[in-house]
Amino acid sequence: MSLTAKDASIIIREICSLAPIVPVLVVHDVDTARPLAEALVAGGLPALEVTLRTPAALEVISAMAEVLGGHLGAGTLVTPDDVRAAKAAGATFGVSPGATDALLAACEEEELPLLPGAATATEAMRLLAQGYDMLKFFPAEASGGAPALKAIGAPLPQITFCPTGGVSMTNAESYLSLPNVLCAGGSWVAPADLVEAKDWAAIERLAREAAGLGRGT
Numbered sequence: 001m002s003l004t005a006k007d008a009s010i011i012i013r014e015i016c017s018l019a020p021i022v023p024v025l026v027v028h029d030v031d032t033a034r035p036l037a038e039a040l041v042a043g044g045l046p047a048l049e050v051t052l053r054t055p056a057a058l059e060v061i062s063a064m065a066e067v068l069g070g071h072l073g074a075g076t077l078v079t080p081d082d083v084r085a086a087k088a089a090g091a092t093f094g095v096s097p098g099a100t101d102a103l104l105a106a107c108e109e110e111e112l113p114l115l116p117g118a119a120t121a122t123e124a125m126r127l128l129a130q131g132y133d134m135l136k137f138f139p140a141e142a143s144g145g146a147p148a149l150k151a152i153g154a155p156l157p158q159i160t161f162c163p164t165g166g167v168s169m170t171n172a173e174s175y176l177s178l179p180n181v182l183c184a185g186g187s188w189v190a191p192a193d194l195v196e197a198k199d200w201a202a203i204e205r206l207a208r209e210a211a212g213l214g215r216g217t
């Protein structure tokens, strides 16, 4: 069995439709995983991306996957081994900064729906040719921000994006108002200092604020 690119994109679209923002999480301490996920979900952000950038990341995914109402994604997927480890830890979707044929094949084989990254029209077209029409625009701000994504959308309206990288409360609306944007990713809803202080109430407030952002036109 394997998951086709088209079916993966359909599932990813559903996940990206749950809320305007997908928190991008860099978690060092597995003890913070559950209360952090609970705060974000309670604030209205059910789709979460845990980056595989810390030694604790896989354990964090397993702990967060138990939180009711959450949809756990693994970010920073780079190699096929990352895909297998993320799937085994309990991730239900994957996110990658870019895409390689090996990574796409591993996700299809492991049946882990992937939100693959693209920063240019050519990268987006290559993924579209392989069946992926819901992509991460990364690094969003550094790649020209909302004006660049709007320009890409003119000739490629069939591709929908989740811009990530430099997105914040102040610029999120500029992306979310574009017709080719379904949601955006960002780390600002779970800042390192608030996680370290275990200030879950403050993180829930940030999540609620982000969940109230407008979307689409």
Ligand SMILES: O=C(O)C(=O)C[C@H](O)[C@H](O)COP(=O)(O)O
Pocket (backbone or CB within 6 Å): 024, 051, 052, 053, 075, 076, 077, 095, 096, 097, 138, 164, 165, 166, 167, 185, 186, 187, 188
């Ligand atoms: O590691 C990954 O796979 C990533 O997805 C990179 C993240 O998307 C950005 O690092 C988030 O960017 P900020 O919201 O600007 O902090």
